[in-house]
Amino acid sequence: MNNIIRKRKSIRKYEDAPLSAATINMIMAQLTTLVPLYSSIGYSIETTPKTKGLFNVKAPHYFLFTSEKKDGYLENIGFIGQQLDLFLSEAGIGTCWLGAAKPTEKQATTLPYVIGMSFGNAAEPLYRDTSEFKRKPLSAVSEGNDERLEAARLAPSGLNAQNWYFVAYNGNIHCYRKKTVLGFLNRMACIDMGIALYHIAAESHHFNFITDTNAPVRKGYIYMGTVGGLSADSLA
Numbered sequence: 283m284n285n286i287i288r289k290r291k292s293i294r295k296y297e298d299a300p301l302s303a304a305t306i307n308m309i310m311a312q313l314t315t316l317v318p319l320y321s322s323i324g325y326s327i328e329t330t331p332k333t334k335g336l337f338n339v340k341a342p343h344y345f346l347f348t349s350e351k352k353d354g355y356l357e358n359i360g361f362i363g364q365q366l367d368l369f370l371s372e373a374g375i376g377t378c379w380l381g382a383a384k385p386t387e388k389q390a391t392t393l394p395y396v397i398g399m400s401f402g403n404a405a406e407p408l409y410r411d412t413s414e415f416k417r418k419p420l421s422a423v424s425e426g427n428d429e430r431l432e433a434a435r436l437a438p439s440g441l442n443a444q445n446w447y448f449v450a451y452n453g454n455i456h457c458y459r460k461k462t463v464l465g466f467l468n469r470m471a472c473i474d475m476g477i478a479l480y481h482i483a484a485e486s487h488h489f490n491f492i493t494d495t496n497a498p499v500r501k502g503y504i505y506m507g508t509v510g511g512l513s514a515d516s517l518a
Contacts, residue, residue, distance in 0.1 A: 284484050286372045287433050289409040293376030296402040300331075300342040301375070309401075312369055319361035319476060319491060325349040326391045327366075333398050336382040341400035346385055348393035356469060357506070359396045360476020361483075364437070367399070368484070376404035379477075381440040381470050397473060412436075418444050426450030430485040430509075437478040440470030446478055447503050454510050455482065456494065458503035475506050482509055 301309075306329075313327055328346045347363055349355045367377045383398035417435055424431045428450035439445065445460040445467065457479070459471040483489040486509070494508040 284368070284433065284481075286368050287436055287481055287484065288412050290368065290371040291408070291410045291414075292378040292438055293400070293404045293406060293408065294339045294378055295405040296339075296341040296376060296400065297405050298342060299403065301402060305375070306343075308373075309370070309375075312366065316362050316365050319358045319479060320352075320354050323350050323352050323355050323358050324393065325355075325359060325362065326393055327362075328389055328391065330385065330387070332386050333380065333383040333400075334386050335380070335384040337380070338383050339378050339380060339400045341378075342402040343400070344380070344383070345399040345401065346389060347396045347398070348389065348391050349396050351394055356396065356472035357476035357479065360473040360478075361480045362476075363397070363399060363473075364477040364480040367438075367477075368480075370401055371408070374408065375401055376406075376408055377401045379438055379440070379473075381466075381473070416442060424448040424450065426455075428455055430455065430482045433481040433485045434478040437474070437481045439474040439477070440467070443467065443470070443474070445471040446475055447500060449498060449500070451498075454494070454508050456497045456508045457506045458500050459506055461502055461504055472506075479509065 326348050330344050330346055333344045347359045349359050370377050378400045380398040415436055420435050426449055431448055447458040449456040459475055462468055490510045491507050492510055497505050497508055
């Protein structure tokens, strides 16, 4: 498994000092390399030194993700943002998804705001051992056998709810989110699915995300799509 997936953690304590100009330039260059889940959905990523909102985290920098509101836009932002999360973690920079954060100033883009992410130098341990992850067992969030399911299980999620379910069958992974009457949790579950999908993609030799009309129905869950393609380990 990708080593960063095994040890990344959400950082909630940061040094006050901002990152160096060289580091910021390196990060901004990385933004141009991110691969969306859906290339037809427009999005943007801005940076800001301040956000507000419930469960906000004090940090020297924040990303603000915005997007066109089209089918799949929440999963798309999760998929894009998690690439940035893993890249920064590997570069020694702390991050944390902020589901309830809000911009404090008007943004340059006219696209609707979706979600934020804090980043900066960590004032707490940047990494953790796999045994320290507080996650549901694989048997509670999936069925079937696929090496990539563990990477999905370790993905971060809003309120650590892990409202996803995966069915691995015949080389494919069918993906579902839990039904809930709370709009905020539905919204976060879609973003979380995008995050988990990038963990699966990072472990895949070939990756594509499609709608399978023959995907099995799972009571209490909403079908989101199916990952096709082989894991990297299966070709070793």
